[in-house]
Amino acid sequence: MATNPILEMTHITKTFPGVKALDDVSFSVEKGSIHFIVGENGAGKSTLMKVLSGIHKYGSYEGDINFDGEIRQFSRIDDSEAAGLVIINQELALIPEMTVYENIFLAHEVSKGQVIDWNETIHRASEELNRVQLTINPGLKVKDLNVGQQQLVEIAKALSKKVKLLILDEPTAALNENDSERLLNLLVDLKEEGITCIMISHKLKETIIADRVTVMRDGKTISTLEKDEIEEARIIKDMVGRSIDDIYPKRPDYVPQDVILDVANLTAFDHRTDRYVAKDVNFQLRRGEVMGLAGLMGAGRSEIALAVFGNPKKFTMDATIKMQGENVTFKHPSDAIKHGLFYVSEDRKSEGLVLKKDVKENITLSNLSKIAKNFVIDKNSEIQAADEYVKKMNVKTPSLEQLVFYLSGGNQQKVSISKALFVGPKILILDEPTRGIDVGAKFEIYTLINQLIAEGMSIIMISSELPELLAMSDRLLVVAEGEIKKELKKAEFSPETVMKYATS
Amino acid sequence: MQTLIKDFWLIFRNNIRDYGMYIALAGIFIFFTITTGGLFVSSRNIFNLIQQTGFIAVGSIGMTLIIVIRHIDLSVGSIAGVVGAMAAVLIVSYGMPAAIALPVVLVFGALAGLLTGFLVAKVGIPAFVASLGGMFAYRGLIFNFLQSTGTLGVNDPLIEAIGRGTIPGLATVFGMQLTSLIVGLFAIGWLIYSELNNRQKKIEYNFDVLPKNLMIIKLIFISTIIAVVTYVLGAYRGISWVLVIVGVVVFIYHFMTTKTVLGRHIFAVGGNPEASELSGISVEKITYFVFSSMGFLSALSGIMYLARLQSATFTAGEGLELQVIAGAFVGGTSAAGGIGKVTGSMIGALVMASLINGMQMLSLGSNIQNIISGVVLVLAVIFDVKTRNMKKIEKSA
Incomplete structure (x- = not known):
């Protein structure tokens, strides 16, 4: 128990029709500490934070919230913000077309009456930016910042609201190693200033900065570990309710086979960002291998993959691409798919799935001709096909007709990959295949990767999680500024080497 | 019996969105039947109602797909008008048989739609603007066609049959x-x-x-x-042939949207264009197709209107685009894209036409008619949005 708590939540129970999302949860946070909440998706972490911040308003749950010495009954998010409690969600709440300073003071503008004092706004925005150690011009538009910088702007916005308790929901999910580390250091600095922080994260190694870790599972708190008890294996055991001996399933060493994809002199220019996203990129991919693309966010990993995959982002590009020794030109992703190449997007919600459609329609979307006769879809074959993948991939869904919108992140990802496998690809590009999904689902996806390459498929894997990339790849290309800076063999793998070339 | 009623309520509640429109239609029918002393449901009036709805329903069906892929088409009325004028000029002034003239103008409509699609998909301007341009331009073109003749009466057996037969x-x-x-x-x-x-x-x-x-x-x-x-x-x-035409269009489009690969692709593009593109669907081609289909159906609508009046006028099809859009929205098409039903839009068009027809029978002024139509349109969409949110909350546990 906390001795000097800033927050005490007692006996919180929250039910949705048919589901108990939180089951008698009691939880307290020490003033001036960094408190992690970890747990698999669906464990109730986000629901707990929504109860706390008033998104689920008072009266829709049972139990009491005592924050900063008072019993609170928040019914809107601005109630909790007024009390000094700010939540930063994974999907950032910034307006891309507005400037940094406009965003920082959005909805609590520096004004006299209705008239905004822009000079004071900019001045104070700069101060807050200093506090988060972000040295950018506050007049920049948010859309011109990278994700890491945007995250810091969100924190600056929270600071400008005189925050006492800062809640971060998976802040580093979209960040590269450098930006993540920078963010973690910032949280430690803010702690020195007396700001308490609750952080939800899937990256257990980040718990190094934690003073306490609370593990949640199935809507209950399982354990709260003190600083000297924090240990990854212990956390995982509490999270999944069983111990995972190995996070990464083993597979035999790769024995080189024939080259299946040969990309030469790939250059791509993106008009939207006005820069080269690929500069003279050359690589070969062999049958049955996992080739990792390492690099920082924005280094051009996804862009290189997309340029090869029929160029859906309409870069101005030039390349010589050979598949199994034959020259090919992909004018559209559909051409690439026809040749047996498939790209699974890093952003499953906005680029991977049609959330308003059900599980079966998403799985079959890329290859409807397989289940159609004369352009008419045979619903029976569709159901059979989808059912096969749901079973094979262990997608947890009440039915094939469930909208993908209602599935958890891990299951959405499985549907996304099922869609790719349904076209029977020879080469699969997996862009951040485990982003934002829980430990159990990650293990399933790693196992699947091993199974696919054993069947002779080749995989290009892009990931910001370096340990995962090092464990799963047979070979690594380190990308920076659209160039391949270094090719690393398995024996040469180490986080330090990768980071050295990634930041070169 | 108890369980039957319980089942009924459950299913009714869960599908209230789908049934709502039919209930509204039934309500309108009952209301006007009572207030007109049964005249509203007389054979003669039902026949007329179908004749009045046909050319709007056809447009609403095309508009459904446009809205499903998150666009809008304001050129529908002007294309309908110019197609009517073209057909009249071809038949009357050039002596072309209607059996040839009508396919020609249908192709013209499809091409006009394709042009809008090109501006939207390839050039990348908003559909609102591209089709607004079309709306002005085609309206102008009508004057070119009818300049020398003025309002042009058409006396042709085929046209006669389509309009009244x-x-x-x-x-x-x-x-x-x-x-x-x-x-x-x-x-x-x-x-x-x-x-x-x-x-x-x-x-x-x-x-x-x-x-x-x-x-x-x-x-x-x-x-x-x-x-x-x-x-x-x-x-x-x-x-009537109008009913046959509407029936065929509904059948083809319903089949296409629910059973075919093309239909699936259209709804996928509407639901998530980025994901569709990465799934190997060409958003560009789908956009071309949907706008061409809209142009084609606008032309069909124009022919039906021409046939109804038996003459081409300068004002033919004026405001039709808005009636067509109203039909699609009342029919449950979602402005956010990816959701809509062909049958729904047909019923939506019928709801709006029934309202007008009934109010005319009651001799209400056009001011009242417009006000009520506007209120019903907004209410229908409120109902749609509310019932959709209800479902979301229940499931998002």
Whole structure:
């Protein structure tokens, strides 16, 4: 128990029709500490934070919230913000077309009456930016910042609201190693200033900065570990309710086979960002291998993959691409798919799935001709096909007709990959295949990767999680500024080497 | 009986979005039947109502797909107008047989739509602007066609038939036309067959189906409606060509949207264009197709309007685009994209037309008619949005 708590939540129970999302949860946070909440998706972490911040308003749950010495009954998010409690969600709440300073003071503008004092706004925005150690011009538009910088702007916005308790929901999910580390250091600095922080994260190694870790599972708190008890294996055991001996399933060493994809002199220019996203990129991919693309966010990993995959982002590009020794030109992703190449997007919600459609329609979307006769879809074959993948991939869904919108992140990802496998690809590009999904689902996806390459498929894997990339790849290309800076063999793998070339 | 009522409520609640429109339509019918002392549901008026709705319903169906892929088309009315004028000029001034002139103008409509699609998909300007440009330009073109002749009357048997004709009755049985009877019976038979067939397949896959007694009630209910409509039409002039055209368009588009690869691709693009592109669907090609189809149906609508008036006028199709859009929205098409039903939009168009028709029978002024139409449109969309949110909250646990 906390001795000097800033927050005490007692006996919180929250039910949705048919589901108990939180089951008698009691939880307290020490003033001036960094408190992690970890747990698999669906464990109730986000629901707990929504109860706390008033998104689920008072009266829709049972139990009491005592924050900063008072019993609170928040019914809107601005109630909790007024009390000094700010939540930063994974999907950032910034307006891309507005400037940094406009965003920082959005909805609590520096004004006299209705008239905004822009000079004071900019001045104070700069101060807050200093506090988060972000040295950018506050007049920049948010859309011109990278994700890491945007995250810091969100924190600056929270600071400008005189925050006492800062809640971060998976802040580093979209960040590269450098930006993540920078963010973690910032949280430690803010702690020195007396700001308490609750952080939800899937990256257990980040718990190094934690003073306490609370593990949640199935809507209950399982354990709260003190600083000297924090240990990854212990956390995982509490999270999944069983111990995972190995996070990464083993597979035999790769024995080189024939080259299946040969990309030469790939250059791509993106008009939207006005820069080269690929500069003279050359690589070969062999049958049955996992080739990792390492690099920082924005280094051009996804862009290189997309340029090869029929160029859906309409870069101005030039390349010589050979598949199994034959020259090919992909004018559209559909051409690439026809040749047996498939790209699974890093952003499953906005680029991977049609959330308003059900599980079966998403799985079959890329290859409807397989289940159609004369352009008419045979619903029976569709159901059979989808059912096969749901079973094979262990997608947890009440039915094939469930909208993908209602599935958890891990299951959405499985549907996304099922869609790719349904076209029977020879080469699969997996862009951040485990982003934002829980430990159990990650293990399933790693196992699947091993199974696919054993069947002779080749995989290009892009990931910001370096340990995962090092464990799963047979070979690594380190990308920076659209160039391949270094090719690393398995024996040469180490986080330090990768980071050295990634930041070169 | 208790469980039957309980089942009924549950299913009704869960599908209130789909049923809402039909209930509204039934409400409108009952209201006007009472206030007009039964005149509203007379054979003659039902026949007229269908004639008045046809050219709007056809447009609403095309508009459904446009809205599904998150666009809008404001050029519908002007294309309809210019197509009517073109057809009239070809037939009257150039002596072209209608059987040739009509396909020509339909192709023109499709090409006009394709042009809008090109501006939207390839050039990348908003559909609102591209089609607004079309709306002005085609309206101007009508003046070019009719400059020398003014309002141009068309006296052609084919046009006459499309506008006012009915399919031949062949014989009179039980006081109604034989063909109407056959069509009615066929429709009921097909309804029962497809419902049972569908149910069988769903049971094989362990999917939810309606309880048996509810299904029987549903079939009896719909069959009765078909029987009544058939009787009402059969006792008067029979089935008009307008109804046939609408029926064929609904059938083709319903089939296309629910059963074909193309339909699936259209809804996927509407639901998530980025994901569709990465799934190998060409958003560009789908956009071309949907706008061409809209242009084609606008042209069909224009022909039906020309045939109704038996003359091409300068103002033909003015404001039609807005009626068509209203029909699609009342029919449950979502402005956020990816959701919509062809049958819904047809009913939506019928709801709006019934309102106008009924109010005209009550001799209400056009001011009142417009106000009520506007209120009903907004209410329909409020209902749609509210029932959709309700479902979301219940499931998002």
